[in-house]
Amino acid sequence: MTSPLEQKKIKLAGPSMVTANRTWDGVVIYRTAQQGWSANLSDAAIVRTSDEARTLLGEATADDVGAIGAYIAPVEVEDGGAVRPGNLREHIRSEGLTIALPA
Amino acid sequence: MYAYDELDRTLINERVSEFRDQVKRRLSGELTEDEFKMLRLQNGVYLQLHAYMFRVAIPYGTLSSKQLRALAHVARKYDRGYGHFTTRQNIQFNWIKLAELPDALADLAEVGIHAMQTSGNNTRNVTSDQWAGVAPGEVEDPRIWSELLRQYTTLHPEFSFLPRKFKFAITASDHDRAAIKIHDIGLRLYKNAEGATGFEVLVGGGLGRTPFIGKTIKPFVHGRDILSYVEAILRVYNQYGRRDNIYKARIKILVHELGIEKFAHEVEEEWQQMRDSALTLDDSVIEEIRSRFSYPAYERLAHMPDELKKAAHDPKFEAWRRNSVFTHKVQGYSIVTLSLKPVGGPPGDATAEQMDAIADLADKYSFGEIRVGHEQNLVLPHVARRDLPVLWKALDKIGVATPNINLVSDIIACPGLDYCSLANARSIPIAQELTRRFANHDTANLIGRLHINISGCINACGHHHVGHIGILGVEKNGEEFYQITIGGRADEDAQMGTLIGPAVPYGEVADVIEDIVEAYLALRARPDELFVDTVKRLGVEPFRERVYATR
Numbered sequence: 001m002t003s004p005l006e007q008k009k010i011k012l013a014g015p016s017m018v019t020a021n022r023t024w025d026g027v028v029i030y031r032t033a034q035q036g037w038s039a040n041l042s043d044a045a046i047v048r049t050s051d052e053a054r055t056l057l058g059e060a061t062a063d064d065v066g067a068i069g070a071y072i073a074p075v076e077v078e079d080g081g082a083v084r085p086g087n088l089r090e091h092i093r094s095e096g097l098t099i100a101l102p103a
Numbered sequence: 104m105y106a107y108d109e110l111d112r113t114l115i116n117e118r119v120s121e122f123r124d125q126v127k128r129r130l131s132g133e134l135t136e137d138e139f140k141m142l143r144l145q146n147g148v149y150l151q152l153h154a155y156m157f158r159v160a161i162p163y164g165t166l167s168s169k170q171l172r173a174l175a176h177v178a179r180k181y182d183r184g185y186g187h188f189t190t191r192q193n194i195q196f197n198w199i200k201l202a203e204l205p206d207a208l209a210d211l212a213e214v215g216i217h218a219m220q221t222s223g224n225n226t227r228n229v230t231s232d233q234w235a236g237v238a239p240g241e242v243e244d245p246r247i248w249s250e251l252l253r254q255y256t257t258l259h260p261e262f263s264f265l266p267r268k269f270k271f272a273i274t275a276s277d278h279d280r281a282a283i284k285i286h287d288i289g290l291r292l293y294k295n296a297e298g299a300t301g302f303e304v305l306v307g308g309g310l311g312r313t314p315f316i317g318k319t320i321k322p323f324v325h326g327r328d329i330l331s332y333v334e335a336i337l338r339v340y341n342q343y344g345r346r347d348n349i350y351k352a353r354i355k356i357l358v359h360e361l362g363i364e365k366f367a368h369e370v371e372e373e374w375q376q377m378r379d380s381a382l383t384l385d386d387s388v389i390e391e392i393r394s395r396f397s398y399p400a401y402e403r404l405a406h407m408p409d410e411l412k413k414a415a416h417d418p419k420f421e422a423w424r425r426n427s428v429f430t431h432k433v434q435g436y437s438i439v440t441l442s443l444k445p446v447g448g449p450p451g452d453a454t455a456e457q458m459d460a461i462a463d464l465a466d467k468y469s470f471g472e473i474r475v476g477h478e479q480n481l482v483l484p485h486v487a488r489r490d491l492p493v494l495w496k497a498l499d500k501i502g503v504a505t506p507n508i509n510l511v512s513d514i515i516a517c518p519g520l521d522y523c524s525l526a527n528a529r530s531i532p533i534a535q536e537l538t539r540r541f542a543n544h545d546t547a548n549l550i551g552r553l554h555i556n557i558s559g560c561i562n563a564c565g566h567h568h569v570g571h572i573g574i575l576g577v578e579k580n581g582e583e584f585y586q587i588t589i590g591g592r593a594d595e596d597a598q599m600g601t602l603i604g605p606a607v608p609y610g611e612v613a614d615v616i617e618d619i620v621e622a623y624l625a626l627r628a629r630p631d632e633l634f635v636d637t638v639k640r641l642g643v644e645p646f647r648e649r650v651y652a653t654r
Contacts, residue, residue: 021150021154021155023129023130023136023201024130024200024201024202025154025155025200025201025202026150026151026153026154026155026198026199026200026201027153027154028152028153064132064135064136065130065131065132068136068150069136069150087581088520088581088583089152089520092152092520092521093152093153096153097153097521097522098521098529098532099449099521099531099532099535101183101184101185102184102185102448102449102452102453102454103454
């Protein structure tokens with residue numbers, strides 16, 4: 001599988017968002033509709049067309065100081081509007097490890 | 104232990120200052136990520152799923168107790184209280200903040216630790232036998248030559264911008280614990296018929312997308328010529344290695360495409376032009392490095408002291424001793440392997456508390472020295488046999504005395520999709536489930552030596568190709584599936600495993616492995632026929648039938 005960090009063509013299979021890691025500490029962040037970043041997936045701007053995604057990704061990558069490795073990723077939008085990660089990778093990034101930390 | 108000289112200490116400290124300035128400029132926006140990426144990679148800093156990952160070098164897997172305490176300190180102060188020992192004898196921290204990395208590096212530099220050669224398209228951490236210097240029958244300590252190569256290759260301008268990463272491994276024993284045949288250059292130290300010390304040189308080994316077993320390019324290179332010969336190999340690689348395609352850039356592809364004879368010819372031509380140059384090693388150079396290694400002042404001790412005789416009545420102690428204690432070259436001493444594979448635990452992880460406790464135990468019982476093996480376990484290399492019972496109790500207390508070394512639950516696993524940005528599937532939960540399935544020590548002992556290696560993607564950090572049973576995570580339509588290979592091995596008879604059939608879903612992996620093991624127990628010719636030998640004798644078909652008959 002090609003890493004999403006190497007995305008070249010933009011082809012959406014469904015609702016999507018733009019995610020990255022915060023530069024200073026690496027925390028997972030999501031691009032918001034207010035042209036900022038949030039650590040909560042629920043704040044992510046949702047895009048549904050390639051053009052929207054391209055624009056959002058362009059804004060995100062323009063913020064080279066604040067974020068690193070921005071890419072487009074799928075989400076599931078529930079009937080009530082709640083946003084869920086669209087694949088296992090994003091689920092793990094959003095919810096954390098599927099294993100307990102060593103203690 | 105090797106004591107760094109002033110040159111090394113200056114280099115490490117200067118590197119910290121340099122990186123501190125680079126991080127500062129990155130965070131201020133003076134450096135873009137594109138400009139910064141190579142700089143951070145040269146200091147072991149990757150970006151993973153959740154955070155930055157910081158990989159710290161442990162040259163040839165040797166640590167002092169002081170250094171292990173410093174790693175514990177980094178885990179505690181800058182990370183989440185644990186570290187992950189890797190298949191290349193390094194350690195990784197998974198949650199480190201970029202802004203704090205220079206401080207972490209500075210703290211490590213105080214005890215002579217750095218992150219050079221842990222990333223990037225350069226020569227990587229030189230790995231070796233975790234029993235180096237203490238293994239019976241060893242020609243000599245391979246770490247002397249490992250250190251020589253470390254010094255020579257570190258920041259070498261010609262080796263710092265190679266087509267791809269480049270890995271060395273060195274062994275000096277007949278039994279290869281360093282997996283030299285799956286490295287770009289593998290070196291086997293031995294004495295030839297004339298009594299001269301030198302190397303069999305293998306080239307072009309490697310795993311990943313296109314796995315190859317290394318081939319012998321020269322049966323004997325005298326020790327004094329090893330730098331010039333290695334440089335000749337790297338020059339040929341630098342000249343002909345592909346830079347246009349990352350998947351074809353490793354030296355193994357070049358060796359495969361040119362053929363070993365043609366490649367060897369190119370190297371020989373290069374070498375003949377430079378072999379009698381400044382790179383020819385004077386004995387004094389080797390002696391200087393040798394003199395900077397300190398060796399324990401061993402006592403004359405009994406092989407079977409009273410303490411050991413007494414403890415032999417405790418079946419739990421005996422189970423551990425038989426499994427995790429190995430013969431030392433000096434009578435009265437043993438090599439002790441500490442299992443970082445507890446039942447249900449992530450393979451290779453150690454908490455800061457465990458690291459501190461192990462450092463204390465190393466001071467008390469192993470002359471302050473610890474080793475890291477590529478199987479992701481730790482070793483106390485110089486334990487007096489009289490101390491084994493008391494050491495066992497202490498190790499058991501901190502959870503590193505599981506008697507499963509080389510058994511089915513001593514699993515090698517990469518971090519997988521729980522951490523890694525390259526992974527397609529999870530590795531750790533698969534390993535955890537397998538350790539639970541095979542938690543019974545009697546069953547594990549009945550099965551005997553069996554190495555399960557798990558990788559979460561084709562890059563093969565978990566060495567799945569050379570596992571007796573290899574498990575490779577792949578993605579199919581958004582779901583995790585796993586390909587199973589059997590019959591691989593990473594020792595002196597290294598070979599790639601054979602795929603047994605279609606990939607199986609996440610939820611069936613442990614059942615499949617149990618089926619394979621049950622088939623082995625039914626098929627083996629004798630109780631002491633190892634799994635890998637049964638596969639060699641019978642091929643994969645009986646195992647394939649067993650696994651897929653009902654699937």
